[in-house]
Amino acid sequence: MFELRNVRHDYDGNEVLRVDGWQAAQGEQWLMLGPSGSGKTTLLHVLAGILRPSAGSAIIAGENLAAMQGARLDRFRGANIGIVLQRLHLMESLSVIDNLLLSQWLAGAAQDRARAQEVLAGLDLADKADAKPHQLSFGQAQRVAVARAVVNRPKLLLADEPTSNLDDARCAQVLALLQAQAAACGATLVIATHDQRVKSRIPNHHVLGAAA
Amino acid sequence: MNIAALSFSYLKARPLNTALNVLLLALGVATIVLLLLATHQLEDRMRRDAQGIDLVVGAKGSPMQIILSAIYHLDVPTGNIPWKQALEISKHRAVKRMIPLALGDSYRGFRIAGTTPDYLQHYGARFAGGRAWQKPLEAVIGAEVAARTGHGLGTKFHGVHGLGDGGHAHEDHPYEVVGILERSGTVLDRLIVTSYQSVWVVHAEHHDIKDVSDIEKQLGDDEKEFTALLLQYATPLAVAMLPRYINNNTGMQAASPAYETARLFSIIGVGVDVLRAFALVLIFSAGLSVFIALYNAMNERRYDLAVMRTLGARPATLMGLLLFEGLLLALIGAALGLALGHGFAEILGHVLRAAQQVEISGRVFVIEELWVVGLALGVGVLAALIPAWRAYRTDIAATLARG
Numbered sequence: 001m002f003e004l005r006n007v008r009h010d011y012d013g014n015e016v017l018r019v020d021g022w023q024a025a026q027g028e029q030w031l032m033l034g035p036s037g038s039g040k041t042t043l044l045h046v047l048a049g050i051l052r053p054s055a056g057s058a059i060i061a062g063e064n065l066a067a068m069q070g071a072r073l074d075r076f077r078g079a080n081i082g083i084v085l086q087r088l089h090l091m092e093s094l095s096v097i098d099n100l101l102l103s104q105w106l107a108g109a110a111q112d113r114a115r116a117q118e119v120l121a122g123l124d125l126a127d128k129a130d131a132k133p134h135q136l137s138f139g140q141a142q143r144v145a146v147a148r149a150v151v152n153r154p155k156l157l158l159a160d161e162p163t164s165n166l167d168d169a170r171c172a173q174v175l176a177l178l179q180a181q182a183a184a185c186g187a188t189l190v191i192a193t194h195d196q197r198v199k200s201r202i203p204n205h206h207v208l209g210a211a212a
Numbered sequence: 213m214n215i216a217a218l219s220f221s222y223l224k225a226r227p228l229n230t231a232l233n234v235l236l237l238a239l240g241v242a243t244i245v246l247l248l249l250a251t252h253q254l255e256d257r258m259r260r261d262a263q264g265i266d267l268v269v270g271a272k273g274s275p276m277q278i279i280l281s282a283i284y285h286l287d288v289p290t291g292n293i294p295w296k297q298a299l300e301i302s303k304h305r306a307v308k309r310m311i312p313l314a315l316g317d318s319y320r321g322f323r324i325a326g327t328t329p330d331y332l333q334h335y336g337a338r339f340a341g342g343r344a345w346q347k348p349l350e351a352v353i354g355a356e357v358a359a360r361t362g363h364g365l366g367t368k369f370h371g372v373h374g375l376g377d378g379g380h381a382h383e384d385h386p387y388e389v390v391g392i393l394e395r396s397g398t399v400l401d402r403l404i405v406t407s408y409q410s411v412w413v414v415h416a417e418h419h420d421i422k423d424v425s426d427i428e429k430q431l432g433d434d435e436k437e438f439t440a441l442l443l444q445y446a447t448p449l450a451v452a453m454l455p456r457y458i459n460n461n462t463g464m465q466a467a468s469p470a471y472e473t474a475r476l477f478s479i480i481g482v483g484v485d486v487l488r489a490f491a492l493v494l495i496f497s498a499g500l501s502v503f504i505a506l507y508n509a510m511n512e513r514r515y516d517l518a519v520m521r522t523l524g525a526r527p528a529t530l531m532g533l534l535l536f537e538g539l540l541l542a543l544i545g546a547a548l549g550l551a552l553g554h555g556f557a558e559i560l561g562h563v564l565r566a567a568q569q570v571e572i573s574g575r576v577f578v579i580e581e582l583w584v585v586g587l588a589l590g591v592g593v594l595a596a597l598i599p600a601w602r603a604y605r606t607d608i609a610a611t612l613a614r615g
Contacts, residue, residue: 041612041613042609042613045608045609045612045613048522050521050522050608050609050612051608051609070526071526074521074524074525074526074527075524077521077522077523077524078523078524078525079524081522083522085519085612087515089515089516089518089519089612091221091516091519092225092516093221093222093224093225094218094221098213098217098221101213102213102218102520102523103523104213105213105214106520106523106524106525106529107523107524108524111213148523
């Protein structure tokens with residue numbers, strides 16, 4: 001599904017990311033592990049197609065991202081990638097359902113209100129469709145962020161530290177939810193985390209070392 | 213979801229900021245619109261009142277005063293002129309038509325103008341009821357006079373000496389209303405028109421005449437007076453010689469309506485220019501405020517913008533979003549400004565109407581208003597340009613890595 005080879009990224013002359021090789025098949029579920037500062041977020045951005053690495057090749061969903069430019073890359077992102085950011089970043093001025101419709105619109109997909117409602121219902125958010133993000137609890141907001149990431153049925157679902165600051169029960173819930181949502185649309189799942197609690201739940205691990 | 217809905221949601225999310233920007237812009241637009249409406253209608257009105265009158269002759273004095281008193285009926289006359297001299301002028305070969313005016317009295321603030329039926333004809337007056345006068349002390353009243361005084365056909369009233377209330381009343385010679393004019397949008401609306409003989413009759417007591425049954429005969433030729441003469445030239449060449457002839461060879465003063473009105477406009481124009489500059493300052497400070505608001509919004513929204521890019525938005529979409537927001541603000545501001553401007557004009561019109569001055573309405577549109585709307589939209593887009601450009605250049609990964 002994706003294949004990374006000899007990916008390096010420098011920032012101000014310092015190497016912040018080094019991946020010699022990492023392959024994943026469609027539908028697999030992976031953890032990206034490593035201590036803080038090991039480049040997890042940077043690698044996530046590379047996988048999401050929003051950061052062009054300094055060197056190496058990243059082939060995602062059959063496309064070499066290095067060869068893609070401008071609007072094509074934007075369209076590719078919208079169609080293939082779903083991302084749940086650590087700090088959610090929902091659109092505060094839009095209702096929950098409009099956040100999902102925005103995602104469909106920006107991806108260039110048809111705006112399918114029924115699909116958006118179906119996703120919300122699947123995440124136990126059916127009654128929150130017209131709420132504004134600031135009216136939600138953190139757990140609800142996180143589920144909205146997941147809903148926004150999967151509403152376009154992405155091929156690759158990314159999540160950045162989704163379980164940090166959660167108690168054990170919630171941690172297990174969120175993890176299960178991400179796994180279920182990824183499986184529901186057949187997406188490959190990559191979760192970047194330094195949370196040791198999740199290790200046992202997902203067998204595929206890619207471990208980043210501390211930056212050189 | 214689309215750009216408009218998204219822009220609107222952002223404006224709604226910051227109601228105070230949005231209201232301030234809209235209000236600033238609206239006030240600027242409203243001020244200019246009000247100026248446009250007022251000056252446009254004023255000039256239009258003054259031009260219509262002076263139309264077809266090439267020269268006004270009055271007693272020696274300020275030409276401006278002669279025009280203001282004899283055409284617009286806004287000022288007191290400079291004095292009277294002898295009937296014999298008026299007769300001479302009317303026979304001059306350069307004069308095609310002469311309409312005499314005998315002024316001096318008023319009724320509840322409305323001028324009583326003694327003249328000939330030519331005067332009504334000149335303004336194309338039409339009767340809403342009744343007829344023109346046939347003998348002295350029969351009067352025709354304008355639409356505004358009828359509306360304000362409540363006088364109908366057959367009612368009688370006493371003229372008062374001078375132009376305001378409180379002058380000496382002419383109790384012996386009441387006027388009878390025999391005709392009411394349709395509203396014409398000219399000076400006739402605010403006039404009480406009668407024959408010039410009526411004015412002579414009312415003032416006969418000054419000449420110790422008690423019997424006024426045939427005033428033309430009873431007054432000596434030297435006792436007959438007019439206040440002003442409205443002249444129409446027989447030939448374009450008259451403009452070069454008639455005013456000079458009158459000023460040099462008679463005791464009278466000639467005044468050109470075209471020249472004096474232009475002079476009046478240029479005097480008013482200075483004040484209008486100052487107000488217009490003030491309004492432009494308002495509009496541009498509104499532009500600045502919109503700029504600052506959008507620029508700050510850019511900072512508050514940098515994550516939103518970056519997230520939108522991860523969701524597949526093209527840079528041009530983000531740019532369009534901010535430009536549209538500026539445009540939307542300007543559009544709401546301009547619409548509100550137009551409404552306010554017309555509302556103010558209507559209120560001003562009511563105030564001025566109560567003071568029996570010029571008439572201004574808010575229910576008129578002038579083509580220049582489109583320019584004002586264009587200007588406001590331009591300012592909105594201009595203010596959004598730099599924020600839009602920054603949105604276009606958003607570095608997604610760097611922004612998201614920070615938060």
